[in-house]
Amino acid sequence: MKKIYNYLLNTIPRPILIRLSYVFKLFAPLLFKGDKVYCNVCDKKFRKFLSYGSKVAHRENVLCPYDLTLERHRLMWYFLQNNTNFFTANKLKVLHIAPEQCFHKKFKKQENLDYTTGDLESPIVDIHFDLHNIPLEDNSYDVVFCNHELEHVEDDAKCMRELYRVMKKGGWGIMQVPIDSSREETYEDASIISKEEREKHFWQKDHLRLYGLDYPKKLEQSGFDVEIYDFHKHIDATQERHLRLMNDELLYVLHKN
Numbered sequence: 351m352k353k354i355y356n357y358l359l360n361t362i363p364r365p366i367l368i369r370l371s372y373v374f375k376l377f378a379p380l381l382f383k384g385d386k387v388y389c390n391v392c393d394k395k396f397r398k399f400l401s402y403g404s405k406v407a408h409r410e411n412v413l414c415p416y417d418l419t420l421e422r423h424r425l426m427w428y429f430l431q432n433n434t435n436f437f438t439a440n441k442l443k444v445l446h447i448a449p450e451q452c453f454h455k456k457f458k459k460q461e462n463l464d465y466t467t468g469d470l471e472s473p474i475v476d477i478h479f480d481l482h483n484i485p486l487e488d489n490s491y492d493v494v495f496c497n498h499e500l501e502h503v504e505d506d507a508k509c510m511r512e513l514y515r516v517m518k519k520g521g522w523g524i525m526q527v528p529i530d531s532s533r534e535e536t537y538e539d540a541s542i543i544s545k546e547e548r549e550k551h552f553w554q555k556d557h558l559r560l561y562g563l564d565y566p567k568k569l570e571q572s573g574f575d576v577e578i579y580d581f582h583k584h585i586d587a588t589q590e591r592h593l594r595l596m597n598d599e600l601l602y603v604l605h606k607n
């Protein structure tokens with residue numbers, strides 16, 4: 351049973367997996383009973399997480415069997431809980447682009463949020479639009495989330511400027527992307543267009559670039575002030591082991607001042 355479960359989770363494409371996740375949820379707590387790892391998003395402990403990732407970037411023990419969170423989701427949740435007023439502020443106007451399944455329902459239920467979701471075509475969002483031309487007013491959101499999107503768009507600088515434009519002065523946001531920390535500069539090559547080549551060069555079939563350590567500089571060029579949140583300074587070793595975070599992942603917290 352465990353083998354079948356692992357096999358399915360590693361072969362079925364993630365969007366379908368997400369739709370099937372309600373079935374897995376019934377089995378996960380029993381199959382993975384234990385307390386070696388902890389998912390702070392669903393607030394559950396397990397014997398271990400599942401493995402996840404393409405051939406190029408495969409990782410063991412990272413995918414929560416209950417709500418399918420990965421390292422980056424647990425890091426963002428930790429940050430929101432411990433370093434922001436996201437759960438406690440009276441009223442926050444939030445724009446969430448391409449909302450992650452594990453966050454979407456939770457944020458939607460949160461009474462302190464005036465919560466709007468957007469995406470090009472996802473059926474679960476409130477409004478459909480192209481990130482290059484966001485049909486929303488300037489300075490209108492306290493918080494903007496747009497994770498793992500900028501590596502998919504044609505003109506990422508234009509999209510960053512749009513995200514900056516709709517954020518309120520004094521607002522903040524999180525816009526994580528996959529980063530190859532061995533690269534100083536972002537790798538882009540417009541002549542690479544086949545799915546196979548894109549996966550090889552940019553880590554995924556539908557990625558148009560592979561960001562390097564210059565990612566925060568790109569955000570600054572779009573207007574944001576970038577605060578770097580290094581979880582090692584905030585989370586002790588035991589917590590870190592339980593949450594199974596990605597050792598070199600830095601969280602870039604963006605501010606519009």
Ligand SMILES: [Zn+2]
Pocket residue numbers: 389390391392393394414415416417418419
């Ligand atoms: Zn979970």
